Amino acid sequence: MRNRPTAYGLTFALPLLVWQVVFFVLPLAFLVALSFFTVRNFRVLPDLNPGNWGVILWRQVFWQAYGVTWLLSATGSLIASVLAFPCAFGIALKLSANSRRWAVFLMVIPFFTSYLVRAYAWQVFLSDTGIINGLLAWTGLGPYALLNTPGAILVGYLTLSLPLVILLQVFSLTYVDRSLIEAAHNLRAGRLRTVFEVIIPSARVGLVIAALFAFILCFGDFVSPVYLGGGHPTTLSILITDTTKSGQQWPRAAVIALMMIGTLLATAFAAVHFAYRGARR
Amino acid sequence: MSPNRDPNRSALIDTALRVWIILCFVFVFAPIAASFVFSFNSDRFPTIPLGHFTTDWYRLVVADPLVWSGLWNTLKVAGAVGVLATVLGFGAAYTDHRHDFFGKQAYLALALLPPTIPAVILGLAMLAYLSRLTLSGSAVSVIIAHVVICAPFAMALIRLRLSQMDAALEPAAWNLGATEWGAMRHVILPFCAPAILAALFITMAVSSDEFAVAWFVSGLNETLPVKVLGFLQGQVSPRINVIGSFVFVVSIGLVIAAQLLMAGRGARPYEE
Known part of the structure; x- marks a missing residue:
């Protein structure tokens, strides 16, 4: 229905619009202004000072953190996608409808448990005297340094992203046209060939979106890098929290935040472009 | 043709997929289950073997x-x-x-x-x-x-x-x-x-x-x-x-x- 705005219609449409413009769009836009402000005597003063951008962008620490964050998040997203695929494939195409509902319900539960508490539990698993090294000790191995390594960061990233990736993959695989799969089998395509040439291309958009969400989650996460990675290597999220919380350097933190937003937007556009170009072929 | 003889279903692959699904759920739920277990465990730094059962941590939190x-x-x-x-x-x-x-x-x-x-x-x-x-x-x-x-x-x-x-x-x-x-x-x-x-x-x-x-x-x-x-x-x-x-x-x-x-x-x- 396309009609002129009425008082009745606006009563429902406007509150959310106003709220999200005032408390979501404006704060993000304010980041741009903030990145040109000056800090004097621990006070943030309005200014048109491009120095913050210079300070951040000429620093090697920033680019190092940038590269590390990008690489770790991309690796995390790739591992999550690869590990999730057989799981989602089984849930979507092999399980009965009833088991599938249960599997999906169980995978929703992690979203309502504290990520902090799960990260802390991983600390207990991975620490030098922890559960895993305790188990290894029985077999005479170890102890290995598992905590405070990039591997531990990836475990945290997987904890964060695997449930979401599995759910999104299950949804996209559920909508793959079954008759396509049967046609492939009738044409004597082998199992693997069916998976790679029929199922993955038809579910491509969903699979790429799932990987993209995993990347976004990992890219902004500061819990894994701090509490499982021990702060080394430094990621952009650590750089932001440190700059904001200890240094009062909000304008510089704003520069880092804007660089992150730019990267995420570019990655999202590239991923969506890749997903749909492949889908239309 | 009975379902078992379907050439496109292999019992081996189906089982492998089921095992993989279970492994994924174990990974996702291990930290959640562990934090429950540790909350009743006497050790400050839990490890294997676990310490004894205690509700001390609950009492500390409540206090x-x-x-x-x-x-x-x-x-x-x-x-x-x-x-x-x-x-x-x-x-x-x-x-x-x-x-x-x-x-x-x-x-x-x-x-x-x-x-x-x-x-x-x-x-x-x-x-x-x-x-x-x-x-x-x-x-x-x-x-x-x-x-x-x-x-x-x-x-x-x-x-x-x-x-x-x-x-x-x-x-x-x-x-x-x-x-x-x-x-x-x-x-x-x-x-x-x-x-x-x-x-x-x-x-x-x-x-x-x-x-x-x-x-x-x-x-x-x-x-x-x-x-x-x-x-x-x-x-x-x-x-x-x-x-x-x-x-x-x-x-x-x-x-x-x-x-x-x-x-x-x-x-x-x-x-x-």
């Missing part, structure tokens, strides 16, 4: 006034966020259901985008912006930020419910002489009631778990998850497991209540 003030802040914030986010989300869902207008794509993007922005970025933006408005460091600022994040969840749930409604129902009410407000009160709202309650519960659960944005803007009015962040930074303590187990039970209770509401008797597409 800690900081935890109670955090819990009180969490409940205050979650309650306000739940109501506000559900009201805003309902308005947006109804708008999307009912109207078609110029810029609707942008409206929907604005309504659904906030949860995809990393919390550190949103936290910094909120902190800087709200302190310009001299609102930062109060429970109000946490409420404002959490409504931004939670309203999309409420909208999605209620929109789902509205899409199950017969589109002719509302015009039928108008034809029978109901005003727009009358139709809203007697047709739309009763139909959406289960989804509205579900949205209330889910948004409260999301808010009571959120720690990153709350950490940036809360100042002295820390919610419970922000306190947990503090515990993590300080000494290692199984109290985190106790609080985690408690919050888990509460949020799962809310989620199951929401699930029952969305799938229960009152949620049928058409009621006789």
Whole structure:
């Protein structure tokens, strides 16, 4: 229905619009202004000072953190996608409808448990005297340094992203046209060939979106890098929290935040472009 | 041809897939289950073999006034966020259901985008912006930020419910002489009631778990998850497991209540 705005219609449409413009769009836009402000005597003063951008962008620490964050998040997203695929494939195409509902319900539960508490539990698993090294000790191995390594960061990233990736993959695989799969089998395509040439291309958009969400989650996460990675290597999220919380350097933190937003937007556009170009072929 | 002889199904591959599914669930649930177990375990640094059963950590938590003030802040914030986010989300869902207008794509993007922005970025933006408005460091600022994040969840749930409604129902009410407000009160709202309650519960659960944005803007009015962040930074303590187990039970209770509401008797597409 396309009609002129009425008082009745606006009563429902406007509150959310106003709220999200005032408390979501404006704060993000304010980041741009903030990145040109000056800090004097621990006070943030309005200014048109491009120095913050210079300070951040000429620093090697920033680019190092940038590269590390990008690489770790991309690796995390790739591992999550690869590990999730057989799981989602089984849930979507092999399980009965009833088991599938249960599997999906169980995978929703992690979203309502504290990520902090799960990260802390991983600390207990991975620490030098922890559960895993305790188990290894029985077999005479170890102890290995598992905590405070990039591997531990990836475990945290997987904890964060695997449930979401599995759910999104299950949804996209559920909508793959079954008759396509049967046609492939009738044409004597082998199992693997069916998976790679029929199922993955038809579910491509969903699979790429799932990987993209995993990347976004990992890219902004500061819990894994701090509490499982021990702060080394430094990621952009650590750089932001440190700059904001200890240094009062909000304008510089704003520069880092804007660089992150730019990267995420570019990655999202590239991923969506890749997903749909492949889908239309 | 019996199903077992189907050349496209192999028992071996099916079993392997099932084992893989179970392994994935084990990985996802290992930390959740472990924090439950550790919360009753006597060791400060749990390892294998486990220490003995104890409820000491629970007693420590119950005796800690900081935890109670955090819990009180969490409940205050979650309650306000739940109501506000559900009201805003309902308005947006109804708008999307009912109207078609110029810029609707942008409206929907604005309504659904906030949860995809990393919390550190949103936290910094909120902190800087709200302190310009001299609102930062109060429970109000946490409420404002959490409504931004939670309203999309409420909208999605209620929109789902509205899409199950017969589109002719509302015009039928108008034809029978109901005003727009009358139709809203007697047709739309009763139909959406289960989804509205579900949205209330889910948004409260999301808010009571959120720690990153709350950490940036809360100042002295820390919610419970922000306190947990503090515990993590300080000494290692199984109290985190106790609080985690408690919050888990509460949020799962809310989620199951929401699930029952969305799938229960009152949620049928058409009621006789």
